[in-house]
Each structure stands twice: as C-alpha cells, then as structure tokens.
Amino acid sequence: MSTAVAICSLAPLVSSSLADFALQKVLEDATPIFGSYTRDTAEKAEWMKSYSDDTLLxxxxxxxxxxxxxxxxxxxxxxxxxxxxxxxxxxxxxxxxxxxxxxxxxxxxxxxxxxxxxxxxxxxxxxxxxxxxxxxxxxxxxxxxxxxxxxxxxxxxxxxxxxxxxxxxxxxxxxxxxxxxxxxxxxxxxxxxxxxxxxxxxxxxxxxxxxxxxxxxxxxxxxxxxxxxxxxxxxxxxxxxxxxLWTDNGPDITLVYNTSKNLTAYIEDYYQPLTPMRSDAIENIQWKYNATVKNIEKATTEQLDSLFWTWASGTNTANNPPDWPRIIALGNGTKYTPDGGVNQQLVPFLRGQKGKRVGIVMFDFFDQPTELIDIFLSL
The missing domain is CATH 3.20.20.190 (Phosphatidylinositol (PI) phosphodiesterase)
Structure with missing residues (x-):
C-alpha cells in the first residue's frame, strides 16, 4: 500500500479523533456550569419514552x-x-x-x-x-x-x-x-x-x-x-x-406568544413576596406558596391548549435577616419554619394532582425533598 493511500485511509479516523478531542475540550470548559459530563440511562434520564409521539407539549x-x-x-x-x-x-x-x-x-x-x-x-x-x-x-x-x-x-x-x-x-x-x-x-x-x-x-x-x-x-x-x-x-x-411584556414580580402574567392563533402563556413569577417589612420566613414562604399553587390550579382546570409556566422560586433579601432562595425553597431548618419551605409544602399538594396537567414548574433546590421530582414525574 502506498503512503498516499495509507494516509487517505487514515484520514477519516484522524478527523473523527480530532472531532472527539474538540468536543471533550468544549465539555471540559463547560464543566463549571454544565458539570462533568456523564451518560446515564436510568428511568428518570429517559422518562419521556413512556409518552406517545402525538402528545402535545x-x-x-x-x-x-x-x-x-x-x-x-x-x-x-x-x-x-x-x-x-x-x-x-x-x-x-x-x-x-x-x-x-x-x-x-x-x-x-x-x-x-x-x-x-x-x-x-x-x-x-x-x-x-x-x-x-x-x-x-x-x-x-x-x-x-x-x-x-x-x-x-x-x-x-x-x-x-x-x-x-x-x-x-x-x-x-x-x-x-x-x-x-x-x-x-x-x-x-x-x-x-x-x-x-x-x-x-x-x-x-x-x-x-x-x-x-x-x-x-x-x-x-x-x-x-x-x-x-x-x-x-x-x-x-x-x-x-x-x-x-413580562411583568416584573408578577403573580398573574398573561402573554400572547402567537397572535395569529391566539396562543397564550399564563405565567406566575412572583419571585419576591411583597410581605410587610420585618415579616418572618413563614409569612414569605406562605405568600410564595399561595401564588405558586394558584397558577398550578389554573393549569389543571383552564385553557387546556394554552401554556402554563409556574415559578416556585422566591427570595426576600429586604428582610432582616434575609430570606435567601434556599430559605424560601426549603425553610431555615429551625422551629421557625416547621413545615419547611415551598418545596416541602408542594409535595402533598402535587400528590393531589394525579392525572392532571400542571405545565412547566421551575424549582429552586429541586433535589430537596428527595420525593419532590419523583412525585412530579408520576403525575
């Protein structure tokens, strides 16, 4: 085999290797945000397999x-x-x-x-x-x-x-x-x-x-x-x-994203509860929970062909001491938040929504409590 032919036969292999190396370099650079890439084929990594292709998003x-x-x-x-x-x-x-x-x-x-x-x-x-x-x-x-x-x-x-x-x-x-x-x-x-x-x-x-x-x-x-x-x-x-058009700190936002078909999104993004000054963590968590549940309940009963987008996240750094995102999501781990945060309180609520459409729901510290996402995916 001539050297030219040998080089030509190796060219696809070399090209593939370079592409692999380049991708690995990009993924390494992305690590501080994306994390270290790992392949996972567990059930939750492929939960959409159980839905038919005809399912509307x-x-x-x-x-x-x-x-x-x-x-x-x-x-x-x-x-x-x-x-x-x-x-x-x-x-x-x-x-x-x-x-x-x-x-x-x-x-x-x-x-x-x-x-x-x-x-x-x-x-x-x-x-x-x-x-x-x-x-x-x-x-x-x-x-x-x-x-x-x-x-x-x-x-x-x-x-x-x-x-x-x-x-x-x-x-x-x-x-x-x-x-x-x-x-x-x-x-x-x-x-x-x-x-x-x-x-x-x-x-x-x-x-x-x-x-x-x-x-x-x-x-x-x-x-x-x-x-x-x-x-x-x-x-x-x-x-x-x-x-x-996205109302800042809006508990009830309505946005038409397709005027010709009148396709509408109903959004809750009440990220900083407007509680009275010096309100406590329980009060801030409750106001945020109420806004979250209200939009999810609308998703289960109204406008079935519309998009519902609910943000379960919140903060109130104007408080002293501040109610960080973690505190609103999970409570502060003391007797002052005995029922936890929004995430813990959503667990029994979501259990009651079995078989219903709740739409897109955005969480802070989504992995706590551990059953939160399991319950959500089982709806």
Missing part, C-alpha cells in the same frame, strides 16, 4: 429549575472570580443571595429536569457571553456556546427527550453588560449556528408534538434583539416572551 408536565446555572456559586467561586468581577466595579453580596441550586445541569438532566432558566450577559472583559445571576459572575470559563454543546451531547445520548431552554439577558450585571447590538449579535450567531439549527426545534411561536421535538431543544426567548434589524428576530425559532 403544552399538555405535558415539565419539571424545571430557576437560575439553573447558579449551583456552583459558593464562597470559593465568588473569591476565585473577584479578580475578574472587580473589572465591573461592583460589590457582590454574599453567595447565598444568588445561589438557587446545588447540583450541576448534567445531574438535573439525568434526574428528570427538562426546563432550564439560563441568564446570560457579556463577560467583564467585554469579549464573550457567559452566565450570571444579577451581579454574580458564575464562571469566566464556561461560555453560552460551551454549555449548549453539553446539552447537544446529552440529547444525542437521550434521543427520546426534549428540553426547554429559557434564555434571558441579565441586565443587572453592571459595567459591560448593556444589551447592545454587539452582544445581541453574539447571541443571534450562537442560536443560528449550524449546530443550533440542528438541535433547536425550528418552529416559531408554537409548541408542537413531542415526536417532533425528541432529541431537540425548545427555545424560550426571554430577550429582545431590538438593537438589530427585524430580520434577525424573524430568523430565530421558539417562543418569544419579550421582557417588556
């Missing part, structure tokens, strides 16, 4: 996580980021203010979570899109593009599943994060790249059937491309929830 019960990327935002992370965040010239409060999860995205996927709340902005060097929660820089290494490749790989390994990704520009990140045309163009390029076109469901302003969405991502666009020509927005798939 708006009829499904989808467990999700609020501020999904914050799981790794510890004091150690904050300290490690300080050299970068100092460029933003802001003082970042304690990590408990921002941390809403404790397990990485890969674990969330393998444990049944299918909807993710991702907050992006330009990094402090004004170079690339990364993840934030308010002032908190979650990682300088893991870019939006890197993390998407983690989702792509997971979908290749779990082709029966579909994922909902909510992207929102995090506007409170200070100096370099103005949502200008440069930043919007970066996001547009990421979401219209060849890989994204393959993995994102390309329908627009409508959720279809599970069979058409298996192995793909449903984009929930909680951002505008208002600094770019209209043609850029027209080219994006998914459902558009303009920030200008």
């Amino acid at each position: 708006v009829h499904m019960n989808i467990p999700g996580t609020h501020d999904s990327a914050t799981w790794n935002y510890t004091q150690a992370t904050q300290d490690a980021m300080r050299g970068i965040t100092d460029l933003n010239q802001v003082t970042v409060p304690v990590p408990e203010t921002y941390r809403c999860q404790e397990l990485p995205l890969i674990d969330m996927l393998n444990m049944g979570i299918r909807a993710f709340d991702l907050r992006y902005a330009i990094d402090p060097t004004n170079t690339t899109l990364i993840f934030y929660h308010s002032y908190a820089l979650l990682s300088e290494l893991a870019t939006v593009d890197d993390v998407l490749f983690g989702f792509y790989q997971w979908l290749d390994d779990h082709p029966s599943e579909t994922i909902f990704l909510s992207f929102q520009h995090e506007s409170s990140t200070a100096r370099y994060t103005a949502n200008d045309a440069t930043q919007q163009l970066q996001l547009y390029n990421i979401l219209t790249s060849p890989a994204a076109r393959h993995y994102f469901v390309q329908t627009k302003n409508e959720l279809g059937k599970l069979g058409d969405a298996r192995g793909k991502i449903n984009l929930m666009r909680r951002f505008d491309l208002d600094k770019l020509p209209d043609s850029y927005t027209a080219a994006l798939p998914g459902l558009h929830f303009s920030p200008s």
Whole structure:
C-alpha cells in the first residue's frame, strides 16, 4: 500500500479523533456550569419514552429549575472570580443571595429536569457571553456556546427527550453588560449556528408534538434583539416572551406568544413576596406558596391548549435577616419554619394532582425533598 493511500485511509479516523478531542475540550470548559459530563440511562434520564409521539407539549408536565446555572456559586467561586468581577466595579453580596441550586445541569438532566432558566450577559472583559445571576459572575470559563454543546451531547445520548431552554439577558450585571447590538449579535450567531439549527426545534411561536421535538431543544426567548434589524428576530425559532411584556414580580402574567392563533402563556413569577417589612420566613414562604399553587390550579382546570409556566422560586433579601432562595425553597431548618419551605409544602399538594396537567414548574433546590421530582414525574 502506498503512503498516499495509507494516509487517505487514515484520514477519516484522524478527523473523527480530532472531532472527539474538540468536543471533550468544549465539555471540559463547560464543566463549571454544565458539570462533568456523564451518560446515564436510568428511568428518570429517559422518562419521556413512556409518552406517545402525538402528545402535545403544552399538555405535558415539565419539571424545571430557576437560575439553573447558579449551583456552583459558593464562597470559593465568588473569591476565585473577584479578580475578574472587580473589572465591573461592583460589590457582590454574599453567595447565598444568588445561589438557587446545588447540583450541576448534567445531574438535573439525568434526574428528570427538562426546563432550564439560563441568564446570560457579556463577560467583564467585554469579549464573550457567559452566565450570571444579577451581579454574580458564575464562571469566566464556561461560555453560552460551551454549555449548549453539553446539552447537544446529552440529547444525542437521550434521543427520546426534549428540553426547554429559557434564555434571558441579565441586565443587572453592571459595567459591560448593556444589551447592545454587539452582544445581541453574539447571541443571534450562537442560536443560528449550524449546530443550533440542528438541535433547536425550528418552529416559531408554537409548541408542537413531542415526536417532533425528541432529541431537540425548545427555545424560550426571554430577550429582545431590538438593537438589530427585524430580520434577525424573524430568523430565530421558539417562543418569544419579550421582557417588556413580562411583568416584573408578577403573580398573574398573561402573554400572547402567537397572535395569529391566539396562543397564550399564563405565567406566575412572583419571585419576591411583597410581605410587610420585618415579616418572618413563614409569612414569605406562605405568600410564595399561595401564588405558586394558584397558577398550578389554573393549569389543571383552564385553557387546556394554552401554556402554563409556574415559578416556585422566591427570595426576600429586604428582610432582616434575609430570606435567601434556599430559605424560601426549603425553610431555615429551625422551629421557625416547621413545615419547611415551598418545596416541602408542594409535595402533598402535587400528590393531589394525579392525572392532571400542571405545565412547566421551575424549582429552586429541586433535589430537596428527595420525593419532590419523583412525585412530579408520576403525575
């Protein structure tokens, strides 16, 4: 065999190896947000297998996580980021203010979570899109593009599943994060790249059937491309929830995401209970629980072909002492919150919704109590 023929016969192998190495590099870079990639074929990693292809996505019960990327935002992370965040010239409060999860995205996927709340902005060097929660820089290494490749790989390994990704520009990140045309163009390029076109469901302003969405991502666009020509927005798939129409701290939001078909989303995002000053944790938890349950009950009884999106997450840092996201979700572990937080109180409520549609529900610290997601998936 000639050297030329030998090289040609090796070319596909070399190309495949390089592609594998490149993917591994991207997944390694994504680790601070996505977590270390592991393949899991347990029942909860493929729970959508039990649903028929004809199932409408708006009829499904989808467990999700609020501020999904914050799981790794510890004091150690904050300290490690300080050299970068100092460029933003802001003082970042304690990590408990921002941390809403404790397990990485890969674990969330393998444990049944299918909807993710991702907050992006330009990094402090004004170079690339990364993840934030308010002032908190979650990682300088893991870019939006890197993390998407983690989702792509997971979908290749779990082709029966579909994922909902909510992207929102995090506007409170200070100096370099103005949502200008440069930043919007970066996001547009990421979401219209060849890989994204393959993995994102390309329908627009409508959720279809599970069979058409298996192995793909449903984009929930909680951002505008208002600094770019209209043609850029027209080219994006998914459902558009303009920030200008999403009522801040709204317990009862109604958004029409398809005007021609009058397709409507009913949303609860009452993230900071407006309790009286110096209210206690029990009161804040109760107000948040009441708003959460009210929207879920509407999902079980009304507008069966509409989208219901409920956020079980909350905080009240204006209190003294503050009620961090963990306290609203799980209680403070003392006699002052004997019934736990919203998550614990949702367990008996959800048990009573067997056989009903509850829609998309976003949790903080979704893994506690341990039966929460099991009960949700058994509805």
